[in-house]
Amino acid sequence: MKNMKKPLLLTFIVSAIVAWFAFDLGDYFTLEQAKVYQHSLQATITANPLLSSGLFFLIYVVMTALSFPGAAIMTLLGAALFGFWWSLLIVSFASSIGATLAFLASRFLLRDWVQRKFGLRLAAINRGIEKDGAFYLFTLRLIPVVPFFLVNLLMGLTPMRPRQFYWVSQLGMLPGTAVYLNAGTQLGEIQSLSGLISLPVLLSLVLLGIFPFIAKAVMAFVQQRRVYQGWQKPERFDxxxxxxxxxxxxxxxxxxxxxxxxxxxxxxxxxxxxxxxxxxxxxxxxxxxxxxxxxxxxxxxxxxxxxxxxxxxxxxxxxxxxxxxxxxxxxxxxxxxxxxxxxxxxxxxxxxxxxxxxxxxxxxxxxxxxxxxxxxxVVPPIEGIEKVRYLTSDTLWSITEQPKKLLVLGGGPIGCELAQSFQRLGSQVTQVEMTDQLLVREDADVAKRVQDSLMKDGVDIKLQHKAVKFDAATSDSGEALQYVILEDNHGQQHQVEFDAVILALGRxxxxxxxxxxxxxxxxxxxxxxxxxxxxxxxxxxxxxxxxxxxxxxxxxxxxxxxxxxxxxxxxGQFKSFKVDYRVLPAVTYTAPEVARVGINEKEAQAQGIDAETTQYELNDLDRAIADGEDYGFIKVLTPKGKDTILGATIVGNQAGELLAEFTLAMKHGLGLNKILGTVHPYPTMSEANKYTAGVWKNANKPERVLALLERFHRWRRGGDNGHQQKSQSDNLKAHLQESKDQQ
Incomplete structure (x- = not known):
């Protein structure tokens, strides 16, 4: 029975929605219908005030809970039929209870699925709701930027507690409800078209229109007073x-x-x-x-x-x-x-x-x-670290003697750049990384190209290792020795000697x-x-x-x-701008360079984005071959069947320079078709961007259109002459065989 709760609730909601539209129930909840039945409704209300109030309350709760259109009309009708104060009592509680039921239904039916599928993208929203959810909801209730029924449904997908949702909604919707009801009391008194231009009606409608702006200003003032409480603001500023x-x-x-x-x-x-x-x-x-x-x-x-x-x-x-x-x-x-x-x-x-x-x-x-x-x-609290000569990016540039044996802790961009540079300059470098790949934020194939290059240079890379202890000693010959104890992911330990260690473990x-x-x-x-x-x-x-x-x-x-x-x-008092991180490039300056803008495959998978990957190998590029730099690739992510660039990753020589074109395209909404249609000078590395767009185009070529073009060109050659060509071939073969028999 427990497994049937969701299907039963969903069936009920769908049935109610179907009935609403099938029987045109919305026609009964209009101001025009209320005017038609106004006197009879008021007579009924006068004869049975409690029953009528209870029935109105129940209908309002159901409409709000099912997110049916017409709640605003019901609010106006309530004021016209029951008067301001009594309708304020009915509507304020009915709307909050109905909103909470919609909130609970949304949570019961959808929250687990939404959080499971989009949890990473919603993490920041969830944290914000847990921290300031009440204030955020109160603001939405006071300033109806988002329709109230959407607020009910969307808040149900967040971690907000139902009790908190109810009381914040009760308080937040009260001022807006009062404004609507005030308008409703005036509209209820309209007897003719001339009543539409009466001063009370106009004032009520004006108040209804400017209320969101008043509420927004009040909320900003309240928030500012709360934040700056206890501080004395200067009268003038230097x-x-x-x-x-x-x-x-x-x-x-x-x-x-x-x-x-x-x-x-x-x-x-x-x-x-x-x-x-x-x-x-x-x-x-x-x-x-x-x-x-x-x-x-x-x-x-x-x-x-x-x-x-x-x-x-x-x-x-x-x-x-x-x-x-x-x-x-x-x-x-x-x-x-x-x-x-x-x-x-x-x-x-x-x-x-x-x-x-x-x-x-x-x-x-x-x-x-x-x-x-x-x-x-970062200087980690590793045992014995104070006994050894450790360097960071702050202190590294003061050394004048090159370490013969260099230990680099960290496999991020800084660690990889420094490890490769010192190795190429003649140090014997050991690089240690706790995870299973270098450049952990990049795709595995990207990190593998960099790792292979570092290893080819001679860097001793130890993945899935961590430093557990540093120590210093003196050899039998009196030479000072420094060493570290490394531990792999199986718990095995071994010792590595070094002259200096660079800590590249972040900042x-x-x-x-x-x-x-x-x-x-x-x-x-x-x-x-x-x-x-x-x-x-x-x-x-x-x-x-x-x-x-x-x-x-x-x-x-x-x-x-x-x-x-x-x-x-x-x-900011005139206009504020939200910071835009959508198109932010980054480059790791190893050889090959790694340059990226937008998302990569790893991030697309984590965010549940079904993206198409287009890859072009630089060993196909003429300029790269001529320069002896034909190593690496360009990888672009796009939505299925579209040329919109979601992200681009480049591994290779001058990758940081090549990335600029993709960054520009993403910033201004240009797709791969635009890059393909741009003339690039030959022979240059930048042609790789155009060829990448060509790979995408070939994979997404319009097959049906091409088939029609093939038929068009065949027609232009004189029709479908395939049968005629076959007959001529058969005749030629027969003639040759006859000549052979005669010989």
């Missing part, structure tokens, strides 16, 4: 914006504010340019360039060139890296930003209130604050030490600042961008967020 942190996110935020003539202060406690310039993107790419150059020299015989064995001058390599940093440094300097109109201050900032920041003993009042404090490398946001705790600004499960889709914290005038906000730890993602934070903070 700055329009204060930015904390001069990395990519902070620099762009300050730049935009200065460009629109806002008064902005930028505070940095260490170095302008942040991690990207000083310890991240710039130095790592300079190191990769040196490693690739040496690798190219070792391949010289492949191109018919003889050369002497190259030698690595490691101190010179590091000196060039610092020269590169110095060369780019002016782009992010205090001098440049001061010229742009930014007030640059070096010192440690501390947020004292939602409108006050202190630096170097000076208190600055500001309308808005942008937090761009970045992140730092943790800088969220302490500058006042977030005192303001009660919360963190999310990733331990980054919890921001909404406008990049606002719990205080609408405090924003966060870059690594400290997540979800991406990419320089260009921080700059992308910075535009939204700057514009929303300075002009």
């Amino acid at each position: 700055q329009n914006m204060v930015v904390i942190g001069a990395g990519a996110g902070g620099l762009v935020s300050a730049y935009i504010a200065a460009a629109v003539k806002a008064k902005v202060t930028l505070i940095e406690k260490h170095q302008m340019g942040g991690d990207c310039l000083n310890t991240g993107c710039v130095p790592s790419k300079a190191l990769i360039r040196a490693a690739h150059t040496l690798h190219t020299i070792t391949r010289a015989p492949e191109f018919g060139i003889r050369s002497q064995p190259a030698q690595v001058d490691f101190p010179a390599v590091m000196q060039r890296i610092h020269r590169v940093i110095k060369g780019i440094e002016p782009h992010d300097s205090v001098e440049r930003y001061s010229e742009l109109g930014v007030n640059c201050i070096q010192g440690e900032a501390r947020i004292l209130s939602p409108w006050e920041v202190e630096v170097n003993g000076t208190r600055i009042t500001t309308r808005n604050i942008v937090i761009a404090t970045g992140a730092r490398p 943790v946001a800088n969220v302490t030490g500058f006042g977030l705790e005192e303001l009660g600004i919360t963190l999310n499960e990733r331990k980054t600042i919890d921001v909404n889709e406008y990049l606002q914290t719990r205080y609408p005038n405090i924003f966060a961008v870059g690594d400290v906000a997540g979800p991406f730890q990419l320089t260009h993602a921080a700059a992308h967020q910075a535009w939204y934070a700057a514009v929303n903070s300075l002009f």
